[in-house]
Every structure is written in structure tokens, then in C-alpha cells.
Amino acid sequence: MGMTMTQKIMAAHAGIESVKAGDLIEAKLDLVLGNDVTTPVAIGVFEKGGFTKVFDPEKIAIVLDHYTPCKDIQSADLCKCARDFAIKHNIKHFYDVGRVGIEHALLPEQGIVGPGQMVIGADSHTCTYGALGAFSTGVGSTDMAAGMAAGENWFKVPDAIKVELTGAFKPFASGKDVILHLIGMIGVDGALYQSLEFTGDGVSQLSMDDRFTIANMAIEAGAKNGIFPVDEKTEEYVKGRFDGEVKKYEADSDASYSRTVTIDLSELEPTVSLPHLPSNTKTVREVAGMKIDQVVIGSCTNGRISDMRAAHAVLKGKTVADGVRCIIIPATQAVYRQCLDEGIIADLIDAGCAVSTPTCGPCLGGHMGVMSAGERAIATTNRNFVGRMGDTKSEVILANPAVAAAAAVAGYIANPEEVLS
Amino acid sequence: MISGKVWKYGDNVDTDVIIPARYLNDPDPKALASHCMEDIDASFAGSVREGDIMVGGWNFGCGSSREHAPISIQASGISCVIAASFARIFYRNAINIGFTILECPEAAEAIKAGDEVEIDLKTGVIEDKTSGQTFHANPQPGFIGEMIKAGGLLNYLKAKEED
Numbered sequence: 001m002g003m004t005m006t007q008k009i010m011a012a013h014a015g016i017e018s019v020k021a022g023d024l025i026e027a028k029l030d031l032v033l034g035n036d037v038t039t040p041v042a043i044g045v046f047e048k049g050g051f052t053k054v055f056d057p058e059k060i061a062i063v064l065d066h067y068t069p070c071k072d073i074q075s076a077d078l079c080k081c082a083r084d085f086a087i088k089h090n091i092k093h094f095y096d097v098g099r100v101g102i103e104h105a106l107l108p109e110q111g112i113v114g115p116g117q118m119v120i121g122a123d124s125h126t127c128t129y130g131a132l133g134a135f136s137t138g139v140g141s142t143d144m145a146a147g148m149a150a151g152e153n154w155f156k157v158p159d160a161i162k163v164e165l166t167g168a169f170k171p172f173a174s175g176k177d178v179i180l181h182l183i184g185m186i187g188v189d190g191a192l193y194q195s196l197e198f199t200g201d202g203v204s205q206l207s208m209d210d211r212f213t214i215a216n217m218a219i220e221a222g223a224k225n226g227i228f229p230v231d232e233k234t235e236e237y238v239k240g241r242f243d244g245e246v247k248k249y250e251a252d253s254d255a256s257y258s259r260t261v262t263i264d265l266s267e268l269e270p271t272v273s274l275p276h277l278p279s280n281t282k283t284v285r286e287v288a289g290m291k292i293d294q295v296v297i298g299s300c301t302n303g304r305i306s307d308m309r310a311a312h313a314v315l316k317g318k319t320v321a322d323g324v325r326c327i328i329i330p331a332t333q334a335v336y337r338q339c340l341d342e343g344i345i346a347d348l349i350d351a352g353c354a355v356s357t358p359t360c361g362p363c364l365g366g367h368m369g370v371m372s373a374g375e376r377a378i379a380t381t382n383r384n385f386v387g388r389m390g391d392t393k394s395e396v397i398l399a400n401p402a403v404a405a406a407a408a409v410a411g412y413i414a415n416p417e418e419v420l421s
Numbered sequence: 422m423i424s425g426k427v428w429k430y431g432d433n434v435d436t437d438v439i440i441p442a443r444y445l446n447d448p449d450p451k452a453l454a455s456h457c458m459e460d461i462d463a464s465f466a467g468s469v470r471e472g473d474i475m476v477g478g479w480n481f482g483c484g485s486s487r488e489h490a491p492i493s494i495q496a497s498g499i500s501c502v503i504a505a506s507f508a509r510i511f512y513r514n515a516i517n518i519g520f521t522i523l524e525c526p527e528a529a530e531a532i533k534a535g536d537e538v539e540i541d542l543k544t545g546v547i548e549d550k551t552s553g554q555t556f557h558a559n560p561q562p563g564f565i566g567e568m569i570k571a572g573g574l575l576n577y578l579k580a581k582e583e584d
Contacts, residue, residue: 049575074446124486140488140514189480364442
């Protein structure tokens, strides 16, 4: 029987001819990732396990992005623990304040991950690198410790859902709307233990940033990973960044899928997820007029340059509505710098936005935009669980950057077209 | 053999409610346990007793990869989580830290909060002493059971190395 893209990458890294769904394999890892929340726990497990050496200091990335610049003494202690470990073990891809960006925007941008690789990260949104045609999945701290010690780990080969994309976007629809729509269709456990394999003519219409956003939220459908085929856009993106070999794995024509889902991009409307599950989707049209107190534009989901440009296109020359706080967080220093060069940041500040150095901060209710009871945010982040951005009685609505920016100007959920007209 | 009183929750219990991110800056298991389930059940951390059992619905442990979630439940004294299904990272993390979890949709549906439940880990038989009902959990595949028995992934890898 044929294999999916995911299964082919797994077989290659397990050093075996073929795998099928359900097989338990041990596979070699190209990269092991952790952040300031998960790495200290992994270090504890690593050291308690009696390990003194990492398998390869060039294949580990430690990115201090969650509570940085440190919000309190305890988070400073966590960063110090991770920093000391990175220095002691000569970790090549160690990123601290001043160089750091949000891990899943930073690693592709810096060429630390590439097509065909097998990557684990102690962060659930590690599935983002599937946009590059890699197998990458989120794990916990013990898996990170085992990965750092052994350079390999165990995996159950997943079954797959084929997501066939056709057509091209209408204005103000984007990768975020694809993934929110998909999660709305199949549910937050619709892809549990499975891979989401994106395919079809529509893929060529998607920018790399759209693909990163889509793969990023595969976890919100319960998926083990989301993956895209490698095409000219992927090759163009990795050129000059990634110096490894670009390996393309294509699905066999007789690969097996548990189901096929088709999404016509031309039919997608700007979409939001209402509290408290990402699957609780509505079109912007259906919920227009809902009042908001805060807007967050950034995160590993939507903090890339095209997201900043989309927000800018709506906010330029406009003013953030009275009573609304609009927080904009470019995901990496390079994105921040690019925004400066293009004049985006000046326009956002003139509009009344707060623009921050890269951090995960508000997305997980860490800092830089935590909410009080009864407040509601529209955010380009990835989760709207109870208490995710602050008090358990606060609410998060997920949206794309243009929709979030439109809400910042209107003070309520609105179609970007309406705000611009 | 495990037995204890049941703490019952619904579907899609996510790791943000199991242990909110505002407490992740202190990863000490006891500190985590003191805030476990706080955002959906403020009474849990103060009242849970050693050996008690947690029962959830579908997709238990979805969301963030934070291992702090199963650590906080384990450190609170809970001996086992029974759920209709588990989100995959939570499932993996629980096994990796040697924490017992059982998948059993029938038990997850029927068992009620406060019931006294007894679990035979060898056979996977779950007995609800309060209602008198008996359920069979899906067995763990061979090496996963061994990993839990060894006390987690690192111990398992070490034992394998020493063999």
C-alpha cells in the first residue's frame, strides 16, 4: 500500500522501507526544540536521568519567547536555567532577548528547519513546519529531554485526512480562514492522532505565510501534524536560508486516507472562532457588531510580515476606537525591522496601537495584554479556551489580521471592507 | 489495584484549565498541584485526596503541550485519569512521566462525580462500586504499558540500555 507524505518522512527517518498507520517506530530527529516554559522541565528530566551530553548541539534549538522579556522573578529563573544549559552544552540555536522571535516564526525564517526533516518541539505549535514539507510535531518536556539525549524518539505512525484545496481567495480571506473553517468542519478532535495532508490546486495559491498559519493550527483539530507538498514557493522561501538538502516527499497515488475534506478557497469568507473552542466558527458577517475591548495581532499563528501588512492596510490613516486597546506584536526581530523599513510601525503608532518586541505574551495570558473579568478580545492567536488570555470570565475571539484590525478601528467585529469604505 | 473517589469533568478539558499559564512560571509539582483545575473547579485542589480518580469526556488534555498538566494532576494525588479519548500530546506526556491513564468511553459516560471506583490495572477492569457497573478499558500496547511500569520514558530508556 502507498504512503502519505508524513508516512514517507517517518519511514526515511526510521531507516525502513515503508510504514503503515498504527506502526510504532523509532526515528532519528533533525531538530529538537524547546522554549522558556518547557525547556527547564526538560533539563530537570535530562539531568535526573543521569545524562551529561546532548546528542548534537547543532540539532537543538532553545528559544526564550514565552515570558520574555521576563515578566517576573520566577520567569527570569526559568530563562536563567535554560540559558545556563544552552551555554554549558554549546547549543547552536539558542535565542535570547534581542535576537529572539516567536519560535515557530523564527525557526523557518532563520533556515533552522527545512523540507523533509523530522522535528519535535516541546511546544504544541511545532506542527507549523509542516508548511515547509517537514514532519514536525509538538511533544512534552520528557520527550524533549529524551530527544536531546538520544537524538531519536518513538512515534506511532498516524492515519491521515486529505484536505483538498481548490480555487483562490476572495479579498480579506487568508490562511487563517482556511484553518478556522476546517476546524469548524471537523471539530477540535476531528483529526485526533492523524495527520492533515494538504493538497490540490489551491495550494499553489497560498503564500508561505498562509501555509505556516494553516499548519500551525493543525493541533487545534487534534492533529499530530499538518503537512504541505514542497513546490516552487517552498523552494524559493528556503533558498538562502536553509543550507540542508531540500528533500521532497510526495504522497503515493494509492496512499490511504481515513477521509477527504474539500475546501474551495473562493467560497471562504472571513471567519472567526467564538469562545471557548476554536471549532466554534462563524463568518464575520454573522457576528458583525459584537463589541470588543482588546485586539491582539501577532503570535506564532499570525505574526509574520504578511500579517503585519494585512493589519496595516486596514489601520493606516485610521484611529483605534475609543475604549479599545490594540496590541501589535511582530513575531521576530526581522519582521519588526521589516515593518520599520516599510513605515508600518509609524502608521500603527499614529493609529494608536501599542507595538511590542517579539513575545508569546498575551496569547497564553502570560503578560503584555492580560484581560480582566468581562472583557473580550479579538486576536489573531490560536486558542480561545476559558481563561486563555486572563480572567476565566474574559473571552477571546480568533480571527485573521485584517478582521482583527477592522475591529480595532470599529470597536466591534466588522468586515474590513466596511471599515475601509 | 487502584481505588478512590471520582472527580468528573466534561469534553475537551484543555491544558489551560488543567494548569493555567499564569502558574507555569513555577514548575515545582506541588506548586502546580495547588492550582490544578482551578479555572473550571476551584474546589478541586483543596479537596482532592491521595488515590482519587479523575474522569473526563472526549479529547481530554487538548491544547498546549505543557507537561505541567499531567504533572499537576499526578502531584495532586490523582491515581488515574479515565477519559473517552485523550488529546495526543497529553496522552504521550502522561505515559512519559509514568502516570496511569485509561481510555474507556463507556466508563467516561456512566461514572458519576463522587462515585467510588476500583481499577484493576492488570486486566483493565473498571468497577463503579457506587452504581455496581463494570467496564473494560482499552488495553495499552505492550511497550507503552512497560513504560508506565518503568516509571516513564527516561527510566524505560535506561532500563533498555542496561539490558
